[in-house]
Amino acid sequence: MPVQAPNDEEKRDPVLFAGRVRTLMAEALDIPVTDHTYEDCRLMISAGQLTLPMEAGLVEFTKISRKLKLDWDGIRKHLDEYAAIASSSKGGRIGIEEFAEYLKLPVSDVLRQLFTLFDRNHDGSIDFREYVIGLAVLCNPANTEEIIQVAFKLFDLDEDGYITEDEFSTILQASLGVPDLDVSGLFKEIAQGDSISYEEFKSFALKHPEYARIFTTYLDLQAGYVFSLPEQGQAAPSITSNKVSPENHNGGPSDKKDD
Known part of the structure; x- marks a missing residue:
């Protein structure tokens, strides 16, 4: 590889010169350029x-x-x-x-x-x-305060401000499509007592944002089903396997990957 000399612009900006030399060296060695620091x-x-x-x-x-x-x-x-x-x-x-x-x-x-x-x-x-x-x-x-509030209300089936283990199990079984799912271990990790308060639910959700994708997928499918319901006097559509229910095994995230 020949010796490189900076041009006028590169003399004013050494980083620019270093970048060009690095690129030339990578090309000469047939290896990729990375941005490790x-x-x-x-x-x-x-x-x-x-x-x-x-x-x-x-x-x-x-x-x-x-x-x-x-x-x-x-x-x-x-x-x-x-x-x-x-x-x-x-x-x-x-x-x-x-x-x-x-x-x-x-x-x-x-x-x-x-x-x-x-x-x-x-x-x-x-x-x-x-x-x-x-x-x-x-x-x-997806792990916003609004989503966390909606998800909590979704789990709180009797709307008493707390999530029991039965309520927790029902929704997770539905959203994951696993009717016999045992959630006792996860429930005990979130709850400090016999039920989950909103603050406990929120604290856990903020520390484990991976669950947000599962919750939002369930919410999207629920919303899609609600909007598909007929107006008064029309026949109700059958609930196909892509609708969320404890018997459904097919719902799931579908976002495309984007760098």
Whole structure:
């Protein structure tokens, strides 16, 4: 590779010159150019301390923080969450079993569809970069105060301001399409007593935004069914398998992936 000299513009902007030289070097070596920075090195060290492979911390911090409006503290916090899920897996990546275990839910069609939304390259696992993007793009936008309030009212079938385990079980069985789903473990994690208050529900939802996708999917299907109901005097439509009910196994998220 020939020696490179900066032009007039690059003399005024050394970063511009460095970028051009880097691109030329990558082309000469036939390797890709990445945007790894000092923060990526810090994340690699943190990943190693969390017993993850050090390369798990390589997320191209500058690019991802700019696009997703995340700061260092936010991404570092996500690394702790990711490590807690992936700690039992080989290679430090999240598989469908680890994903289900973390959410305390069975592997179902709905859960597989949610997992696929995170698994952007369709290799059957979620790496840390995919996890961060999934939370920022798929889950956090759906985890608003309004959605949490609507979801709580949905679970509170008798409208007494609390969610019993039976109510909790009924809605989760319907939204996941798993009639015999045992939710006792998840219920006890949220409730401090025999029922779930709104504050307990909200606190859990904010800490676990992954559930927001499941709730919003259920709400969308419920709304779709309501709007499909006939006006007075018209025949009612049959409820097909894509409508949510305890017997339905087919509802699920369907958002396209978007960087």
